[in-house]
Every structure is written in structure tokens, then in C-alpha cells.
Amino acid sequence: DGGITQSPKYLFRKEGQNVTLSCEQNLNHDAMYWYRQDPGQGLRLIYYSQIVNDFQKGDIAEGYSVSREKKESFPLTVTSAQKNPTAFYLCASSPGGGARQPQHFGDGTRLSIL
Amino acid sequence: SQQGEEDPQALSIQEGENATMNCSYKTSINNLQWYRQNSGRGLVHLILIRSNEREKHSGRLRVTLDTSKKSSSLLITASRAADTASYFCATDAVNSGYSTLTFGKGTMLLVSP
Numbered sequence: 765d766g767g768i769t770q771s772p773k774y775l776f777r778k779e780g781q782n783v784t785l786s787c788e789q790n791l792n793h794d795a796m797y798w799y800r801q802d803p804g805q806g807l808r809l810i811y812y813s814q815i816v817n818d819f820q821k822g823d824i825a826e827g828y829s830v831s832r833e834k835k836e837s838f839p840l841t842v843t844s845a846q847k848n849p850t851a852f853y854l855c856a857s858s859p860g861g862g863a864r865q866p867q868h869f870g871d872g873t874r875l876s877i878l
Numbered sequence: 879s880q881q882g883e884e885d886p887q888a889l890s891i892q893e894g895e896n897a898t899m900n901c902s903y904k905t906s907i908n909n910l911q912w913y914r915q916n917s918g919r920g921l922v923h924l925i926l927i928r929s930n931e932r933e934k935h936s937g938r939l940r941v942t943l944d945t946s947k948k949s950s951s952l953l954i955t956a957s958r959a960a961d962t963a964s965y966f967c968a969t970d971a972v973n974s975g976y977s978t979l980t981f982g983k984g985t986m987l988l989v990s991p
Contacts, residue, residue, distance in 0.1 A: 768920075797978075806966060806981035807921075822978065854920055862977035863970030864909055869920030 766791045770855050770870035776878045777842065777849060785840045785873045787855035794860040796838035797867065800824060801852040810853075813838055814860070842875060850876050882910070882950075882967035882982035890988045897954040899985040901967030902947075908977065910943060910950050911968045915984070921966065924952070957989045 768789045777783045789796065795814050799807035809822030813832040827846025832838055838857075842849045852874050856867040882901045891897055901910070909928045913921040925941045927934045927950065934941045940953040954961055964986045968979040 770920075799981075804983065806983045809978055809980075812978060856921075863911075863968075863979045864977065866911060866923035866926055867921075867979065868923070871920045872918070874918075 768855055768857055768868055768870035770853075770873050772873060773871070775873055775875045777875060778878050780844045782841055782843050783875070785842070785853055785855075785875070787838045787840065787870060789836050789838075789855075789857045789868075789870075791857055791859075791868060792835070793857035793868070794835070795858045795862070796832065797856040797858075798822075798828070798830065798838070798840045799854045799856065801854060801872075807854060810840065814862075882969050882980065884965070884967055884982045884985040886985060887983070888986045888988070890990065891957055893957060893959055893989055893991050895957055895989075897957050897961070897987055897989070899952045899965050899987070901950045901952070901982060903950075903967075903969045904948065906945070907969045909970055911979065912939075912941060912950075912952050913966045913968060913981075915964045915966065917963075924965075954987075957987075959989050959991050961987060962989045963987060 771786045797812045798810040801807050808824050810828050811830040813819035829841045854872045855870045858865045858867045882903045885900045911926045912924040915921045927943045938955045943950045964984040966981050966984045968981045970977040
């Protein structure tokens with residue numbers, strides 16, 4: 765079945781440590797997105813990528829970095845510069861066309877601080 | 879930036895009843911989407927309605943859009959316990975020439991057997 769796989773499901777970060785969240789899709793979608801969700805809140809866009817080797821900052825990109833070397837993969841690194849990283853992180857993809865098409869989501873990674 | 883705001887924040891009903899959730903937004907949109915999120919899971923797309931459409935149906939779901947009032951509603955008829963979830967509206971927003979989705983904070987729906 766086609767879909768989006770996020771790993772790990774749970775992740776713990778120590779102070780001063782960078783951690784990388786994985787997102788893989790086999791839907792052959794051009795566009796991929798990373799969102800952050802805090803308790804009781806909606807989703808906020810961190811980064812998005814329209815095509816391979818290209819990505820743009822979203823509303824809350826500070827303290828995060830991404831790469832898009834392959835169409836199916838869009839890993840997110842939470843750097844030590846992100847002072848409040850505890851959140852639920854969701855990856856999504858869409859065929860293209862920006863926000864004019866539905867987005868497909870993975871089941872998220874929950875990141876906590878040790 | 880544009881943002882949908884859902885109302886109510888939480889809704890508790892009995893199985894078989896209808897559930898109505900509303901979404902208001904601030905500026906003109908190209909389309910509005912509704913998503914469902916079960917606890918601890920990712921979002922699932924429900925319906926996309928374009929700005930030139932007024933109503934759309936999908937199974938037990940009915941979505942309306944009133945662009946003059948900048949509002950949308952999601953109606954779930956004959957609700958089931960399995961409909962218990964959070965529901966989000968999302969509107970498109972132009973960001974450097976590429977539109978992205980902006981999500982509201984959601985309505986938490988509890989359907990009791």
C-alpha cells in the first residue's frame with residue numbers, strides 16, 4: 765500500500781543534541797511538508813519542498829533544517845538551536861499544485877526532551 | 879497569515895446525532911479543506927471544496943462554503959463512536975508565490991455510544 769512512513773514513533777533529545785526525523789513516501793508525490801503540532805493546537809508549517817533539491821522555509825523554520833536529495837525522502841533535523849523542541853511532528857506529501865490538492869500524512873513522531 | 883478558526887473547540891454528542899462544526903477564515907481563499915485526526919495519529923483528508931463551490935457531499939459528510947461570510951461548516955450525519963476525533967479546517971495561503979495550507983486549532987468531537 766502506498767503511504768508515508770515516519771520514524772521513529774517516539775524520540776528523545778538531550779540538551780545540545782541534534783536529532784533527525786525520517787519521512788519516506790512511496791506515493792510518487794512531488795511536494796513534501798513538515799509540520800509541528802503542539803497540544804491543543806493546529807499544525808504549523810516548518811519547511812516544504814516542491815521538487816527534489818529544492819525546499820523553502822515555512823512559518824517556524826528557525827532551529828530546524830531539511831534536505832531533499834531523493835523524491836521519496838524528506839528528513840527533518842531538529843538542531844540544538846531549537847530551544848523548545850517538544851512537540852508532535854507530522855510529515856505530509858501531495859502530488860503537487862501547492863495547497864490545491866489534498867495532503868497525505870504520516871503518523872507522526874513525538875519528540876521529547878530528556 | 880490566513881487562518882481557519884474552528885468552532886466549537888469541543889463537541890460531545892450521542893451516537894446517531896448529527897455533529898456540526900464551523901470554520902471561519904480571514905481573507906479570500908482558493909479552496910478550503912477538512913481533515914480528521916484520531917488521537918496520536920496523522921491527519922486524514924476528508925473533503926476539499928473550491929471557492930466557486932457552495933456545497934459538497936461525501937458519504938455522511940456534508941461541507942458548505944459561504945465565501946461572502948468567509949465561513950465553512952462540516953456536518954457529520956448519524957454520528958458513530960468511530961467518528962470521535964479532532965477535525966481541522968485548512969485554507970490555502972500564498973507564500974512567495976506558492977500556496978501552502980494554514981490549519982486552524984480544530985474541533986474535538988466526542989461521540990458517546
